[in-house]
Amino acid sequence: MPELWLPGATRLDIGDHAPTDGGPAKAIAHITWDDNGTAANPLPLAPYEDLVGYFGRNPDGKKVAPHILWDPFVGRFTQFVPADSRSKSLADAAGGTRTNRAGSVVIQVETLFFPYCRWNGTTYARLVDTPCEGWGALNAWIRAWGVPDTWPMGRPTSFTSNRSESVWRSRAGWYAHAHVPENDHTDPGSWPAFADAPYEPFPGAAFFTTGRRSPIIAAMHQRLVAVGCDRYRTHTDLDVWGSGDVASYRAWQQKLGYTGADADGHPGPTSWTRLQVPHT
Template identity: 50%
Template sequence: MPDLWLPGAERHPLGDTAPTDTQFQPKVVWHITWDKNATAAKPADLVPFDALVRYFTGAGRASAPHLLWDPFTGRIAQFYPANSRSKSVADAPGGTRTNRAGRVLLQVETLFFPYCRVNGKSYATVRDTPAKGLDKVLTWARSWGVPDDWPMGKPTWKANRSDRVWASRGGHYAHGQVPENSHNDPGPMPDWPAIGGKPKPTPTAPPFPGKAAFGPGKVNDSILRLGHQLVKKGFGTHYKVGPSRSWGEADRLNVRAFQRAQNWSGSDADGYPGPETWRRLFA
């Protein structure tokens, strides 16, 4: 069995453990603590790590995560074991129990707010930080079966939520991608390092062939590539046999299902891939 407690993390067990809903795929949810509101013109000093430990073991225990991670020093504190839910996302009545929807649902609060200042330097996003200790968190998550994927795409400052994707796919999620929640953190995140700390190559999407490659009467390799990727991402339910080089209504319906999973509507979810559909599909 993988470690219930991340090796090397400081342990601050809160005690009020509860099981997760293990019929769902394993997940990690990423947050930032966002303790201050700063700007590029007026950065502010980062809040001390120990102050957040005191908060999550005291007045803030009702919203405590599994882990508190400092990307500047690599320091990590843990409040719940991996097989327990934690409490860092809102959980409205009905729907999935958002704090429990996974064989594990590991929640990580990153000690960060936009334009925090550390050793005289300001940092706009978590992606800009040294990300020390990230490899330890990811290795632990992988040991619990969490895939490296971002099922709803890499985080931005814009919220993007899909109940269907959340309920059906394991991987990493931003707080801004969790149903029933209203926050849009953590913002852009670093690329994942491979096990052992070596950089993980960033997959490159094939060039978008242009909108003219898709539609009734079109026959080409790009349609086949699109179909295979839709199946890989779990959006191939309308194929009766499988993808082919010829465009058909099943292709359009599968693309539309993927677009709707991005919370798009109207002309943005018409079933015909554009550059952003292509980029997200191959991310």
């Protein structure tokens, strides 16, 4: 299992842990938007410590705390709940679509930023204009929890809303706050590009057909053996998809807790991401 707490983050556990519902793994991108600057009147960036105190110690702040507070200017992180707990940064109406719990994980990131903030004498109109320090480590940690490097509703490029309940229910990946049902916020406005992945991205379900030959399959074979899911009768033709791959991948799915039709031996994006097949 990946680390419950982001390595290198300051841990400020606020308690009140609760499980998620299961389903497609998600990450939610927010900005703190604690002030309103303009091009004509930029405002100083809020102190990081103020946001830590709000989410970590203020009773009202705890009610809307994310998993992670990220300072993209210097790469600081504070984490308030473990990755496998729900956090509370999304509106979630009683009896409606689940938001904070709608996935195997729903990791929420609040980024210390608002448009036209001023830091060290420079004004930043968009999050992507900041140094984005620490993004690579954050991206890698969330990826390890099975959240694929994809935006099912599109990578945010402006402060506009675009919501689909059916996509939200069915697709793993990154969502802007502006994409989440029952929510009316339009942040984050922009978000950094995904960091270079050290692992093979999911090649798609259609890739895994009998007789397919690829170095990706050989790398997968080696990973399945390494994680204790070796159900191969032979270790020849490592790069050819066959019955041994199906049996071994089924063992991996079962190790992750999948059952029934969800453990059929055919890779899906979440189990594949968590297998961490090296680039070939």
